[in-house]
Amino acid sequence: MNPEFPLLSELHKIKNLSIPTPSFALAQRCLHRTLRETSTTSTPTCKHFVGHSRSGKSFIFREFEAQFPAVRTPSGLKKQVIYVQAPVKGTIKGLMEALLEALGDPNWMRGTYSNMLSRLLNLLHKVECKMIIVDEFQHLVDKGQRFLLTGATDWLKALVERNTFSLVCVGLPSSKKIILRSEQLRSRFDATIEVPVYDWADPDSRRIFRSLLNCIQREMAPFEVPNLSLPDLALRMFIACGGRIGLLSKLLDRAVKNAIWDNRTAIRMEDLAEAFSTSIWFGNELRLENGPFLGALSQNVVPDLCKHAMTLADEVPYEEEDRQTHLGTLAVATKSPSKAAVKKEIARALT
Numbered sequence: 001m002n003p004e005f006p007l008l009s010e011l012h013k014i015k016n017l018s019i020p021t022p023s024f025a026l027a028q029r030c031l032h033r034t035l036r037e038t039s040t041t042s043t044p045t046c047k048h049f050v051g052h053s054r055s056g057k058s059f060i061f062r063e064f065e066a067q068f069p070a071v072r073t074p075s076g077l078k079k080q081v082i083y084v085q086a087p088v089k090g091t092i093k094g095l096m097e098a099l100l101e102a103l104g105d106p107n108w109m110r111g112t113y114s115n116m117l118s119r120l121l122n123l124l125h126k127v128e129c130k131m132i133i134v135d136e137f138q139h140l141v142d143k144g145q146r147f148l149l150t151g152a153t154d155w156l157k158a159l160v161e162r163n164t165f166s167l168v169c170v171g172l173p174s175s176k177k178i179i180l181r182s183e184q185l186r187s188r189f190d191a192t193i194e195v196p197v198y199d200w201a202d203p204d205s206r207r208i209f210r211s212l213l214n215c216i217q218r219e220m221a222p223f224e225v226p227n228l229s230l231p232d233l234a235l236r237m238f239i240a241c242g243g244r245i246g247l248l249s250k251l252l253d254r255a256v257k258n259a260i261w262d263n264r265t266a267i268r269m270e271d272l273a274e275a276f277s278t279s280i281w282f283g284n285e286l287r288l289e290n291g292p293f294l295g296a297l298s299q300n301v302v303p304d305l306c307k308h309a310m311t312l313a314d315e316v317p318y319e320e321e322d323r324q325t326h327l328g329t330l331a332v333a334t335k336s337p338s339k340a341a342v343k344k345e346i347a348r349a350l351t
Contacts, residue, residue: 077104080131088139135171209243250280
């Protein structure tokens, strides 16, 4: 324990939270069934998941990939699920480089298109890959050059031609263009699955959001926070994150870290307000004096205020984009990172 900062061990408090929301459980169930069905269908198994920015979609797929760490065998390392993010400057060569790096190719930046594709397919076979997850799929969307989009569709077709593994593509709604552009891709991909954002105007969505806050509340010890799931505070939390679970996590993470550096366990409304103003980019644009935690809320402005917050949350500034390529590498994990609640949900889904 650090005597100067006794709460330092709690730095990962929010990062380590894993709450199996309905959309999380549904996606996990779909992914597990898809993995089991790999190579059993007459055509390649291709899934497309879409969700708005900060809806928590990337977390779903990173958690899934983490449940299948690399395994060392006498014939080499085996990895059932490979996860990779498409580079921000989305090119097929860049994506193949990312996949080759994730697969441990020492020359991942070298080679022609055909050479890299051949090496990629051989490595996927060697590690006995059953599923590739390509996140940030929208980075491959044509930005005014039809040739680039045509190249993306041709590459995707070549990738799944052997029907030896499943392909899961994850991205913003704009990524639908890649699939819709090609009749052959449309016939290979199943119906698009949406990871929803929460909507305060929808009673069921509001109920789930409050339930999520209640689950988070139970996991916050040793930190003492106001009752997040009470109607008034739940509404304020919703406005602060625009219904985006990623922004909710970012807000709470900043509040916890501020408490750690201040050597306190109490997180008050004023502390939530400070966390909001420093961690949420649209804080200054919200139409509420004194912000969502200290401002006065009247029922006649709540509907418009919630819509305004959802709109602001959807406008991700460039600097907020995740420009790092996250790799589901062949490093052998020492232990499974999945949480007990997730395991229980997955076991139930597979019965």
